[in-house]
Structures are given as C-alpha cells and as structure tokens.
Amino acid sequence: MASDQESGAPIVGRFVEHEARAAVLAELHARPFLPITLPQRVYHFAFATNEEEARADRAALADLCRAHMLVPRPDDAKFQRLSIGDWRLRWEQHTEFTTYTWSTEKDAGDPFTHPDPIGTGEIAFRPPGRLIVAAHLSAIESGHSHEPFVNLFNSQSLCVIRAAKGAAHVMTDFAPDAFGFTRLLVKANAVGALEIGRLIQRVLEIETYRTMALLGLPEAREAGPELRAMEREISDITQALSRTQDMRTSRDLLKRLSDLLAQSEALSTRTAFRFGASRAYHAIVKNRLNLIQEAKESQYTTISAFFSARLDPAIETCNAFETRQARLARQVERATDLMRTGITFEMEQQNRDLLDDMNRRARLQMRLQKLVGGLSIAALSYYVAGLSLYFFKGLKDAGYLPFGFTGEEAAAAAMPFVIFGAWAFWQRVKRLSAKAQEEEKVS
Numbered sequence: 001m002a003s004d005q006e007s008g009a010p011i012v013g014r015f016v017e018h019e020a021r022a023a024v025l026a027e028l029h030a031r032p033f034l035p036i037t038l039p040q041r042v043y044h045f046a047f048a049t050n051e052e053e054a055r056a057d058r059a060a061l062a063d064l065c066r067a068h069m070l071v072p073r074p075d076d077a078k079f080q081r082l083s084i085g086d087w088r089l090r091w092e093q094h095t096e097f098t099t100y101t102w103s104t105e106k107d108a109g110d111p112f113t114h115p116d117p118i119g120t121g122e123i124a125f126r127p128p129g130r131l132i133v134a135a136h137l138s139a140i141e142s143g144h145s146h147e148p149f150v151n152l153f154n155s156q157s158l159c160v161i162r163a164a165k166g167a168a169h170v171m172t173d174f175a176p177d178a179f180g181f182t183r184l185l186v187k188a189n190a191v192g193a194l195e196i197g198r199l200i201q202r203v204l205e206i207e208t209y210r211t212m213a214l215l216g217l218p219e220a221r222e223a224g225p226e227l228r229a230m231e232r233e234i235s236d237i238t239q240a241l242s243r244t245q246d247m248r249t250s251r252d253l254l255k256r257l258s259d260l261l262a263q264s265e266a267l268s269t270r271t272a273f274r275f276g277a278s279r280a281y282h283a284i285v286k287n288r289l290n291l292i293q294e295a296k297e298s299q300y301t302t303i304s305a306f307f308s309a310r311l312d313p314a315i316e317t318c319n320a321f322e323t324r325q326a327r328l329a330r331q332v333e334r335a336t337d338l339m340r341t342g343i344t345f346e347m348e349q350q351n352r353d354l355l356d357d358m359n360r361r362a363r364l365q366m367r368l369q370k371l372v373g374g375l376s377i378a379a380l381s382y383y384v385a386g387l388s389l390y391f392f393k394g395l396k397d398a399g400y401l402p403f404g405f406t407g408e409e410a411a412a413a414a415m416p417f418v419i420f421g422a423w424a425f426w427q428r429v430k431r432l433s434a435k436a437q438e439e440e441k442v443s
Contacts, residue, residue: 031079033201034090035193039108042137043181044204045100046211047129049093056128057098061091064125096277098129099208101201111138111185112152112177132215135182135207139200142169142187146297149185160300163292164199167191170292174207174306182207202288206303209281209288210311216278216318219271226267227324233260234331241338247350250343257336264332268325275318282315380422381415388414 049057062072065082073080082089090101102125107114146160146169153173160171168188177183184203188196237256240249289304296302392410395401401410 031092033194033198034081034088034103036103036139036197036200037105037193038139038141038188038196040103040105040139040200041108041111041114042101042103042135042139042200042204044102044133044135044137044207045127045131046097046133046208047100047127048097048132049129053129054093054098057093060127097132097208097212098127099133100125100127101204108138109140111140111149112136112183133182133208133211134176134180135184135204136177136179137184137186137200137204139186139188139196142189146171146300152185153183157306158300159303159306160297161302162295162297163203164188164191164195165293166295168196168199169297170199170203170303172207172303174210199292202292206285206288206292209284210307213278213281213285213311214314216275217314219274220318220321223267223271223321226263227321227328230260230263230267230328231324234328234335238331238335241335241342247343247346250339250346254336254339254343257332257339261329261332261336264325264329268329271321271325275322278315278318282311285311377419377422377426380425381419384418384422385411385415388418 047053047057058075058077061080064070064084065072068082068084070082070084078093080089080091082091086104086106088103090099090103092099092101149171150158153171154175157173157175158171159173160169162168163170168186168191171185171187172183174182184207186196186200186203188199191199233256237253237260240253285307289307294302294304389408389411392401392405392408392414395410405413
C-alpha cells in the first residue's frame with residue numbers, strides 16, 4: 001500500500017483543520033508584487049468607497065472583465081490582475097477605499113507627457129466611489145542627472161531620496177499637477193524587475209496612505225468648535241458647582257451634565273473611527289518608508305523630513321483632539337459624581353431634618369397626650385365626685401350613713417378612691433388603644 005507521500009495526498013489531510021487556516025495562509029500571498037521592466041508609466045487611483053459603493057465597484061470590475069473577454073474574480077475577491085491591450089491593471093479593495101493601478105511600457109520613455117490616457121483611449125474607466133488619490137508615476141533608467149527633471153516639480157516641496165540601498169532614486173513634490181495627478185518619478189539602474197515592481201508599489205502605497213492618513217485633519221477641524229463649546233460648558237458647570245446652594249439648582253446642573261455627557265459620547269463615537277484609521281495609515285506610511293530604505297540625496301529634502309513637518313503635525317492634531325475628548329469625558333464624569341454626592345448629602349440632610357421635626361412633633365404629641373390624660377382624669381374625678389355627693393346625700397337623708405357623717409363628709413372621704421378609680425380606668429383605656437394600634441400595624 002502506497003504511503004501518503006508516495007500517493008501525493010497531503011499529510012495534514014488526516015487532521016481537522018481550523019476553519020480560518022486557509023484564509024490566514026493565503027493572506028500573506030493575497031497581494032503579490034508585479035515585476036516591472038523599465039521604462040514604465042503608471043497611473044494609480046484610489047476611490048473612497050462605502051459598503052454600497054464597494055459592491056458597485058466589484059460589479060464594475062466584473063463588467064470591465066467581461067467587456068474584454070476576461071473571467072471576473074469571485075465576489076469576495078480583494079485583489080485582481082488584468083491585462084487589457086498594452087495595459088496591465090492591478091485592482092485592490094480595502095476597508096475604506098479601492099485602488100486601480102494601470103501600467104504600460106508604451107510611450108514611457110518621456111516622463112509625464114501623457115497625462116490622461118485612461119478613459120480617452122481603448123479602456124472605458126469610470127469606477128464608482130469618490131476619487132481620493134490620483135498619482136502619475138514614471139519609472140525610467142537612471143542614466144540621467146536630476147537636473148532635467150527638477151523643473152517638472154514644485155521646488156517648494158520637492159523631495160528627492162535614494163532608495164533600494166542607493167540603486168534607485170525617487171522624486172516627488174506631493175502636489176497635484178495641472179491635470180490633478182501627483183507626480184512621482186522613479187529612476188533605477190541595475191535593479192531586477194521584481195525589485196523595481198516592489199519599489200514602485202511601496203512608493204504608491206506611501207502616496208495612498210499619506211492621503212488617507214490626512215483625512216482625520218478635516219474631521220478634527222470641523223469638530224473643533226463643538227469640542228470647544230463643550231469645554232466651555234464643563235468649565236461653567238464646574239464653577240457653578242462651587243456656588244450652588246439649593247436642590248433645584250443642583251438638579252438643573254445635573255441635567256446640564258447629563259446633556260453634556262451625551263454630546264461628548266456622540267462626538268467621540270463620530271470621530272473615533274476616523275482618528276483611529278488616521279493613526280493606522282500613518283503607521284503604514286512609516287513602515288513603507290523603512291521598507292524602501294530611504295536615504296538622503298545631496299541637498300534635497302527627504303520624504304521623511306517633509307512628512308515630519310507636515311504629515312506628522314496633522315496626526316498629532318488628531319491625537320491631541322482625542323486627548324481633549326478623553327479629558328472632557330473625565331471632567332464630566334468627576335463633576336457628575338460630585339453633583340450626585342452633593343445631592344445625596346442634601347437629601348440626607350433634609351431627611352435628618354424631617355426626622356428631627358417628626359421626633360419633635362412626637363414628643364409634643366406625647367406631652368399633649370399626658371396633659372389630656374391628666375385633664376381627663378381630673379374631669380372624670382370631678383364628675384364622679386359630684387355624683388357621689390348626690391349619692392351620699394341620699395343615704396344621709398335615708399338615715400343609712402354611719403357614724404353621723406354628712407353627705408359632704410362622706411363624699412370627701414371617697415375622693416381618693418374616686419381619683420384612683422379614674423386613673424386606673426384611663427390607664428386601661430391607653431393600654432387597649434396601644435394594643436389595637438399594634439394589631440393594626442401587624443395586619
């Protein structure tokens with residue numbers, strides 16, 4: 001029986017694979033570099049796409065393939081290479097944008113002399129989405145000095161670097177020309193086709209990701225007045241906290257704090273993705289600059305130096321905005337805690353005052369009950385004494401009083417017993433009343 005190796009069956013086929021293993025292994029090879037020979041002209045476009053636009057973009061690419069008798073990739077594909085006439089297309093779809101990179105050797109010897117070949121020639125190129133990057137890159141052999149090409153760029157922002165361990169030079173000014181393209185010039189000598197393809201791809205990625213990274217700056221500028229208004233509001237509330245004396249004012253301040261917290265959370269939710277994406281894109285730019293092995297070229301500005309003066313401050317502005325948002329959220333949280341503590345203390349104080357007032361009323365009621373009880377005993381004793389006087393007078397008139405007592409004398413002698421009887425009767429009434437109240441509470 002042949003072994004697995006002899007039969008060509010995969011040895012790992014006997015195991016249960018993780019459901020994501022194939023996708024993870026394929027990811028490292030999903031966007032391979034294209035070998036490029038010199039000279040070459042490249043037109044690179046990036047279109048911002050939301051979910052709906054991304055679906056429309058895949059459909060447009062499929063239509064382009066079918067129009068040129070090519071087989072479209074599956075709907076979930078994120079990368080595709082096509083050859084259409086003299087052109088090669090590299091298509092990539094990312095989270096927020098889609099890139100189209102067109103390259104050709106035709107008429108590539110004279111840099112930047114063909115500004116708009118796409119859409120006016122044999123290729124109808126009208127993808128959906130909103131254009132965010134348009135770059136025109138010329139790649140030529142470096143048998144020339146820099147001087148003939150300097151005038152093709154804006155001298156105020158011209159960057160010239162050595163790349164690929166000095167085997168190539170990159171020139172750009174990161175500014176749109178009269179046709180709306182950012183110009184990039186790559187001069188190389190004795191560099192393999194795959195290496196030059198890798199360099200061109202990374203230079204285009206630098207242009208793409210530096211543009212995407214800067215999208216956070218307009219967001220920060222637009223949201224700046226809103227954040228400043230919230231910072232003034234929390235400052236006013238904090239100052240009012242030290243002056244508030246009554247519960248009504250405290251409740252009004254707590255309502256303002258609740259509204260401010262809701263506004264702060266809404267602003268943070270609205271800007272969090274954009275600022276996080278800007279940081280990620282900025283990190284990719286730094287990574288690509290390291291990968292092309294950037295080195296300074298004579299008196300010219302390097303790309304890193306240019307970015308440190310312009311791109312880096314923009315990213316720092318976004319970071320500072322997020323820092324201010326976080327500080328505002330902490331201030332609102334602390335002020336809310338202080339306000340709630342103050343309201344709780346005020347309510348406890350009011351409860352204590354209410355209990356003290358109830359205790360005072362209870363003591364007063366007790367004293368009144370004692371006074372009423374004493375008066376009741378006196379009144380009852382008075383009426384019983386009056387009745388006993390009539391009773392004893394009747395006995396005297398009938399001759400039934402012993403020892404020669406008069407009716408008044410007999411009534412006076414009976415007074416202690418009358419008072420004691422009235423007191424005992426009142427005590428019994430109180431006990432019965434208290435018992436009835438206890439039974440009512442239990443039920």
